[in-house]
Amino acid sequence: MPAICYTNGGVWPTWCATTNASAIEPWGTWVYASSSGATTVSVTATTVWPTWVSSAGMPIVPAQYVPPTRTAEEIAADNERLRISNESYKRQTEEAERKRQEAEQRAEELLLQHLDKGQRRSYRQHKKFKVIGGDGASFELTYGWAGNIREFKDDKPIARFCIHPREQVPIPDNLLAQKLMLETDPARFRQVANRTPIMAGGLT
């Protein structure tokens, strides 16, 4: 059997590019050491496997890919496994969605309990409501997670605020937490929230 000598030991670690091969063609270059010194072989990526070069001039036998044959029973078994897996995934997805909707509904009920009549009407119709902060400033809270609070002055929006719970909760819970902080601790709200001024014309 002809010997193939490699530097740095092992076949796979010695899979490297030569100086005349670009860094993106490692597969195309099979470097080996022979008794006469290192010799490089440049091959294209599509001819890597067929280009099995030995130091003793072994003939190159291109490998032919032969797909494995499967019986009808094996194919049917695979299809059944796939069907079961798909059904399981579908059940999990539906269950997660059901829980999400339950949480949303529960949170909305709690929020509505703490909105006055006008706020409830506005929320139901437009998914937003106005809040007077503890410092007398006027805010509008819109259904959403972030950047959903606008401050108004003389009926014009002057700033947008982004603030939300540290952990994920349904959106109505987010609105309730924001409302409570605005009403009870507006200084802390302004300290924590990211504020973006709104220029005339509504541009931010």
Place this chain on the structure above:
Amino acid sequence: MSALLEMPAPQRCEMSVLNATGDTKLIWDPNVPDEVENARETFNRLRKKGHIAYRVQGTDKGEVMTEFDPTARKMILAPALVGG
């Protein structure tokens, strides 16, 4: 002669903790020490975690609570808010 009216302590107090399920409610009877202690422990644990406690009453503005009040009819514990 003035009559001193003593309001009896409410029989049912409720703490709503906002979380991913919407909210989890903890209910206790202020006249039952074990229940009060359980509610107090939950309150303190969540406050330590950063939750903000509010005493709420319907549509009225809430009030921040820094100490557990076993007779508070209804309170909401919201996770800490962070800038987005």
